[in-house]
Amino acid sequence: MKFSKLLLAVVGATVLLGALVSSASAGRLSNSATTNKATWTRMNFAGGFGTVECEVRLEGRFHAATITKTAGSLIGYITAGTVIRCARGGATINAGSLPWHRRYTSFTGTLPNITTINETVTGAEWTIREPTFGITCTVRREASSTIGTYALSSGTVTTAEVSGESRCGEFAGRLSGSTTNVTEGSGARLTVRLI
Numbered sequence: 073m074k075f076s077k078l079l080l081a082v083v084g085a086t087v088l089l090g091a092l093v094s095s096a097s098a099g100r101l102s103n104s105a106t107t108n109k110a111t112w113t114r115m116n117f118a119g120g121f122g123t124v125e126c127e128v129r130l131e132g133r134f135h136a137a138t139i140t141k142t143a144g145s146l147i148g149y150i151t152a153g154t155v156i157r158c159a160r161g162g163a164t165i166n167a168g169s170l171p172w173h174r175r176y177t178s179f180t181g182t183l184p185n186i187t188t189i190n191e192t193v194t195g196a197e198w199t200i201r202e203p204t205f206g207i208t209c210t211v212r213r214e215a216s217s218t219i220g221t222y223a224l225s226s227g228t229v230t231t232a233e234v235s236g237e238s239r240c241g242e243f244a245g246r247l248s249g250s251t252t253n254v255t256e257g258s259g260a261r262l263t264v265r266l267i
Contacts, residue, residue: 100139100141100267101141101179101186101189101265102265102267103138103139104261104262105260106134106136106137106148107131107132107257108133108255108257108262111156112129112232112234112249112253113127113251113253114127114249115128115234115247116249117211117240117245117246117247118246119246120242121203121205121207122160123161124158124163125159125160125161126157126159126161126162126163127155127156128153128154128156128249129153130152130153131152131153132149132151132152133149133151134148134174135147135148142176143177144176145175146174147174147191149173150170150171150174150196153167153170161200161201161202162200163200163201165197165198166197166198166199168197169212172195173195174191174192175192175193175194176191177191183266184266186224186227186266188221189221191219193217193218193219193220194213194218197210197212198210200240200245207241209243210240211239217236218234218236218247219234219235220232221235222264229254229262229263231250231252231254
C-alpha cells in the first residue's frame, strides 16, 4: 500500500513538473515566414469633415523566424505600403517614413492556445485628403502607436485589424480596418505557433 502511494506521488509530481517546464519554456513564437503582407479592402481614417476610405496593402518582415514574447521588443518592420485606391477622399503613404517599427505587445488566450497577438507600429506617416472639402493633412505616428491585432485559429492568422488615434492637422482622427487577407510573402497563409 505504501509503495503504491509513493508511486502515485512520484507520478503526480512528474506530471506537474512536466507541465511547469512546458509552459515555462514557451517564451517564444515561431512564424512560418519572416516576410508577410496584408491587404485591407477598406481602411478608414475618420475625423474632421468625413471618413477617408481606402484599399491599402502593407508588407513587412520579422527580424527572425522566432520572436520573444517580451512586451516592447522590436520584432520587425513594415517595409512597404501602398494605397491602391480610395472610395472616399484620398491618401498616400509617405515612403520616406518607411520602414516603420513593429514591436510585440501581448497575446490573448490560454496557453498553449493563443487567440490573438498584438503589436504596435511606430514611425508611420501618411497624407490624407478628406472627402468633403478636399483638405489635406499629414498624420505622423512618432510617439503614439498604431495597434495591429492578429487573430489566430489553430495557429493560422485569420484576420488582421488596425486601430489607433492620431492628429491630422487641427483635428483628431481614428484609424480602423479589418482584413482576412494576411499571408506570407509567398502568398501562403501565415501561421504562428508557441515554442
